[in-house]
Amino acid sequence: MIKDKQVLSLINKERARQFETINLIASENYSSIDVREAESSFFINKYAEGYPHKRYYSGCEYVDDIEDLAIERCKELFNVKFANVQPHSGSQANMAVYFALIKPKDKVLSLGLDNGGHLTHGSEVNFSGQLFNFSHYTVNENGVLDYEQILSIARRVKPKIIVAGYSAYPRNIDFKKFREIADLTGAYLLSDISHISGLVASKLHPDPFKYSHVVTSTTHKTLRGPRGAIIMSNDSSIFESVQKSVFPGVQGGPLVNVIASKAIAFRESNSDSFRKYSENIISNARYLADALIARGFSVVSSGTDNHLFVLDLSNFNITGKDAQNLLESCNINVSKSLIPNDKNKPWIASGIRLGTPAVTSRGLGIKEMEIIADFIYSIINSRKNINTQKVSKEVINFIKQFPILDHYE
Ligand SMILES: Cc1ncc(COP(=O)(O)O)c(C=O)c1O
Known part of the structure; x- marks a missing residue:
């Protein structure tokens, strides 16, 4: 157990943050x-x-x-x-x-x-x-x-x-x-x-x-x-x-x-269970992209073959930076992302990149992708009168059902 109380307290806060967040950052995961x-x-x-x-x-x-x-x-x-x-x-x-x-x-x-x-x-x-x-x-x-x-x-x-x-x-x-x-x-x-x-x-x-x-x-x-x-x-x-x-x-x-x-x-990662996990990453990414398209979002290249995709937010009139911050205030992590021929600079950007490796490691499947699509749509669509504290609590209650695992079978 770490004796340095200041450092330990920050480690524990970060652990709690990870448990209470829907992590759609395409480059992150939970190691064993x-x-x-x-x-x-x-x-x-x-x-x-x-x-x-x-x-x-x-x-x-x-x-x-x-x-x-x-x-x-x-x-x-x-x-x-x-x-x-x-x-x-x-x-x-x-x-x-x-x-x-x-x-x-x-x-x-x-x-x-x-x-x-x-x-x-x-x-x-x-x-x-x-x-x-x-x-x-x-x-x-x-x-x-x-x-x-x-x-x-x-x-x-x-x-x-x-x-x-x-x-x-x-x-x-x-x-x-x-x-x-x-x-x-x-x-x-x-x-x-x-x-x-x-x-x-x-x-x-x-x-x-x-x-x-x-x-x-x-x-x-x-x-x-x-x-x-x-x-x-x-x-x-x-x-x-x-x-x-x-x-x-x-x-x-x-x-x-x-x-x-x-x-x-x-x-x-050299195991049948990891191969099954990789299949689930891809099916989750495809399902989430389709579910967001069904809610009116535009997806760059109209879908995905892998673990990630980029939402073009132009038709929702919000920048990538603002969408990232707004979603973060509701305990959902995504990455702002440039879209092809973006008029905004990288720091602002017109899109967000979403990926499914981390949520798939927590055992979320296509049923849960539907729920995540609903969260993202309602947060971005009703951002003018959203109660972020209330939505955060709903997100935490949802994601806490899926523990971060110590071992992968
Ligand atoms: C395609 C690609 N190459 C290289 C890197 C660099 O990796 P690191 O952040 O470990 O330097 C990244 C990281 O995001 C990446 O996406």
């Missing part, structure tokens, strides 16, 4: 107690610069074993030849790949932040956009990738890397087409599956590994592990560069306690 406890294990104390059996520090025999175990489980889960389990975050994983494959000022082609890409895919406020020369493809007027457009930009720009994989894209990604485009234009294909890795592991999303030179992923979204990331490849020489790029290139000592948690998460 095993994942959380491994993070606070004695591995937290250990320095282990280097890789298994080639460390700069002594006393690494069990560290080597735990990292070997995490690597083996990761490779088995994704059916891939090589895996680096050390990246502290998705951003550092992407940074390590760029530094492994290209030089500053080299050209990269990706989907921009305003169309559903991530900051590390070339945003001007991020190291990626500042160090490398990014061009962006876009989604079309239906909010869907246009592979002809991507090929034509790639032919013109001749990027060294093409990035596939996004933060707010609701449709399946055709990695085969991306690889054809990369091959035609002499580029590497980097697939960033941070959002969809749990669905990929469950074989509910087309496989990126067959077609990508290198794949990055966070471990804490649909994969339901600890906060952190991994880099994978089937190409030995690319992987060798990635290894050097992670350490000593962009990181020092790995977080061995987090590597232990990753090992647990890779095993948890």
Whole structure:
């Protein structure tokens, strides 16, 4: 038990907040107690610069074993030849790949932040956009990738890397087409599956590994592990560069306690129950999108193939920022999100992104998606005379029926 009363009190408040909130943030989830406890294990104390059996520090025999175990489980889960389990975050994983494959000022082609890409895919406020020369493809007027457009930009720009994989894209990604485009234009294909890795592991999303030179992923979204990331490849020489790029290139000592948690998460997600869970994530997302469309909302790309979708709020006359704040005041968490060709800046935005990984972990199903759609509709539609305290209580009474589980069967 933590003795520091101030910190303990904040931890308990956060725990209560999570229990009493409908969490529709597409990038969040509830990890198991095993994942959380491994993070606070004695591995937290250990320095282990280097890789298994080639460390700069002594006393690494069990560290080597735990990292070997995490690597083996990761490779088995994704059916891939090589895996680096050390990246502290998705951003550092992407940074390590760029530094492994290209030089500053080299050209990269990706989907921009305003169309559903991530900051590390070339945003001007991020190291990626500042160090490398990014061009962006876009989604079309239906909010869907246009592979002809991507090929034509790639032919013109001749990027060294093409990035596939996004933060707010609701449709399946055709990695085969991306690889054809990369091959035609002499580029590497980097697939960033941070959002969809749990669905990929469950074989509910087309496989990126067959077609990508290198794949990055966070471990804490649909994969339901600890906060952190991994880099994978089937190409030995690319992987060798990635290894050097992670350490000593962009990181020092790995977080061995987090590597232990990753090992647990890779095993948890390599199971029939996890595959069933992933199926439920997708059916919940589809059902919730349809239920909101039935209540008059417009959904970018008219639906979803995965765990998330973006509501275009223009016809409800409210910005993404205001909708996020309003829903938060009623104990519902969503993320404001830009919509294609958004006239608002990212901080304001015209849409909200909703995802179902976290609520599905609590056991909510399609019946409950109907109730959530009703909450969202009535909160946004009657916002001028809403009693947020009263609605909050209703939301809490609803969501408290679904505990956050310690173990997943
Ligand atoms: C597609 C994608 N890549 C990378 C990241 C970065 O992950 P992190 O927040 O761990 O740096 C995210 C996070 O949201 C993401 O959505």
